[in-house]
Amino acid sequence: MGYLTIPQISSNAWKVWQRNKDVFMKTYRVNFLPPFLEPILYLLALGFGVGNYIDIVEGVSYARFIAPALVAITIMNASFFECTYSSYVRMYYQKTFDAIIATPLSIEEVITGEILWGATRAVINTLIMLPVLFAFGVVDIPLSLLMIPFAFFGGLLFATTGMCFTAITPRIDSLNLPTFLFITPMFLFSGTFFPLSLLPAPLQYLAQILPLTHLVAVTRSLSLSQVGLPLVTGLLYTGVVTTLLFVISINLMKKRLIA
Amino acid sequence: MDQISFEVREGEVFGFLGPNGAGKTTTMKMIQCVSPKSGGTLEVFGMDVSTHERDIKKMLGVLPQETNLDPDFTVYENLMVYSRYYDIPLPKAEEITASLLDFMQLTEKRNTSIEQLSGGMKRRLLLARALINTPRLLMLDEPTVGLDPQARHLIWEKLKSLQAQGNTIVLTTHYLEEASRLCDRIVIMDKGKILVEGNPQDLVRDQIGSEIVEAENTQPVVDCLKGMKATYEVWDNRVHVYTDKPKEITSALLDSCKVRSLTARSATLEDVFLKLTGRTLRE
Numbered sequence: 001m002g003y004l005t006i007p008q009i010s011s012n013a014w015k016v017w018q019r020n021k022d023v024f025m026k027t028y029r030v031n032f033l034p035p036f037l038e039p040i041l042y043l044l045a046l047g048f049g050v051g052n053y054i055d056i057v058e059g060v061s062y063a064r065f066i067a068p069a070l071v072a073i074t075i076m077n078a079s080f081f082e083c084t085y086s087s088y089v090r091m092y093y094q095k096t097f098d099a100i101i102a103t104p105l106s107i108e109e110v111i112t113g114e115i116l117w118g119a120t121r122a123v124i125n126t127l128i129m130l131p132v133l134f135a136f137g138v139v140d141i142p143l144s145l146l147m148i149p150f151a152f153f154g155g156l157l158f159a160t161t162g163m164c165f166t167a168i169t170p171r172i173d174s175l176n177l178p179t180f181l182f183i184t185p186m187f188l189f190s191g192t193f194f195p196l197s198l199l200p201a202p203l204q205y206l207a208q209i210l211p212l213t214h215l216v217a218v219t220r221s222l223s224l225s226q227v228g229l230p231l232v233t234g235l236l237y238t239g240v241v242t243t244l245l246f247v248i249s250i251n252l253m254k255k256r257l258i259a
Numbered sequence: 260m261d262q263i264s265f266e267v268r269e270g271e272v273f274g275f276l277g278p279n280g281a282g283k284t285t286t287m288k289m290i291q292c293v294s295p296k297s298g299g300t301l302e303v304f305g306m307d308v309s310t311h312e313r314d315i316k317k318m319l320g321v322l323p324q325e326t327n328l329d330p331d332f333t334v335y336e337n338l339m340v341y342s343r344y345y346d347i348p349l350p351k352a353e354e355i356t357a358s359l360l361d362f363m364q365l366t367e368k369r370n371t372s373i374e375q376l377s378g379g380m381k382r383r384l385l386l387a388r389a390l391i392n393t394p395r396l397l398m399l400d401e402p403t404v405g406l407d408p409q410a411r412h413l414i415w416e417k418l419k420s421l422q423a424q425g426n427t428i429v430l431t432t433h434y435l436e437e438a439s440r441l442c443d444r445i446v447i448m449d450k451g452k453i454l455v456e457g458n459p460q461d462l463v464r465d466q467i468g469s470e471i472v473e474a475e476n477t478q479p480v481v482d483c484l485k486g487m488k489a490t491y492e493v494w495d496n497r498v499h500v501y502t503d504k505p506k507e508i509t510s511a512l513l514d515s516c517k518v519r520s521l522t523a524r525s526a527t528l529e530d531v532f533l534k535l536t537g538r539t540l541r542e
Binding site for chain 2: 012015023026098099100101104106258
């Protein structure tokens with residue numbers, strides 16, 4: 001069994017999605033709070049606090065510069081953490097996957113459902129965050145509304161990334177490694193809080209490999225109404241890498257759970 | 260697994276017995292289309308497990324050895340969410356769920372969270388969940404593991420009534436009493452092989468005889484038994500005599516061999532099991 005075997009998936013995957021949605025809705029009040037508060041805190045502290053000392057970054061105010069990055073970061077966090085820690089708990093501790101594959105659903109469909117749900121979490125958080133950003137007047141209407149559908153695809157990118165780590169992690173603690181070595185550096189160095197052009201040239205190339213860089217490129221293009229090359233490459237990157245990681249994550253999971 | 264061969268007939272209760280590591284659960288998982296087989300053929304309802312997974316799984320009801328109820332949901336929600344995986348329409352799912360909760364005596368616990376259930380209730384809910392799709396074949400992996408006698412008897416009662424309704428059941432168990440009570444036919448497995456197959460009572464009669472006389476393991480007793488040409492086995496400090504004529508053996512032992520104490524009892528499946536799989540501890 002290779003890592004690139006094309007999985008066979010039916011609409012059954014949505015039943016797994018639905019299971020996770022049902023659980024989420026049981027505690028929706030708590031779940032809706034963080035994505036609502038997060039942009040307010042960051043905008044106040046960084047945008048209007050630190051931003052007070054910054055006149056203009058790449059032609060816009062600092063608050064307008066970081067606002068789309070906040071959306072990209074929430075897309076990353078929502079889907080990545082859903083498909084790492086939360087999926088791992090369901091897989092390993094709750095044996096939810098075992099229970100589902102005893103029914104007509106296959107393991108491929110279970111993993112796909114988890115990934116779809118991870119992407120949905122990204123959409124939900126974006127939906128809650130955008131009105132806050134509108135209220136602060138730091139993102140353009142109407143083009144920023146396209147961040148909502150984009151959140152799904154950006155979410156898929158990080159959900160599949162997370163699922164690959166979940167498939168190979170020996171213990172739940174080991175998931176701290178990708179969190180600190182991959183997610184945290186990206187959070188800081190993907191053109192989020194300062195332009196990539198300030199980085200030394202080799203690091204700029206490195207940043208181009210990182211998925212968050214491309215997510216930020218897309219959300220920033222939309223929030224500043226700048227339709228150009230970064231938008232196109234960002235979308236292309238998201239499409240290609242997501243497809244690849246989707247196939248790999250399913251095969252890795254099959255190896256972990258069946259073989 | 261090492262070249263095992265077995266057939267389960269419609270409407271019977273079939274048991275896999277064997278010590279830990281015998282391959283019972285592995286066999287169950289292969290039938291459930293969850294673990295792949297390395298060779299040979301395995302057909303369920305005449306369909307190959309490696310090509311008709313979905314069709315087979317639709318008709319199976321599975322009770323796993325390890326509890327995997329969904330802790331994020333209540334008792335009722337567990338069954339309802341599960342019914343979705345089988346495409347059962349909502350009104351019908353509600354109806355089946357209500358009747359299963361009733362059958363398993365869980366109606367009062369309908370809105371209880373899984374954590375708050377006792378071990379016996381969890382097993383009963385798992386059994387209810389396994390029945391949600393009115394399966395053609397029930398697969399029960401250690402249905403009463405870790406339960407107290409009351410809870411165990413309740414599960415047995417439920418399984419008996421399922422059996423009476425004509426359900427086909429395959430189960431694994433460590434409890435030999437459970438196997439003799441419930442199973443029409445059993446196989447005893449060890450180290451991935453099937454040692455014997457048959458009806459529990461027949462197996463006891465064929466392998467042991469109807470009775471067992473136990474006496475102390477002393478040289479005079481052994482010499483005596485040799486003289487009588489009796490069938491016996493030595494287990495540590497006890498001698499087990501397998502016989503259909505316990506009276507003759509006991510009186511001979513008492514009269515001519517000067518045995519101080521002995522016990523005569525009916526042979527059980529446990530004797531067959533220990534005779535075939537040995538007394539060495541399995542971890």
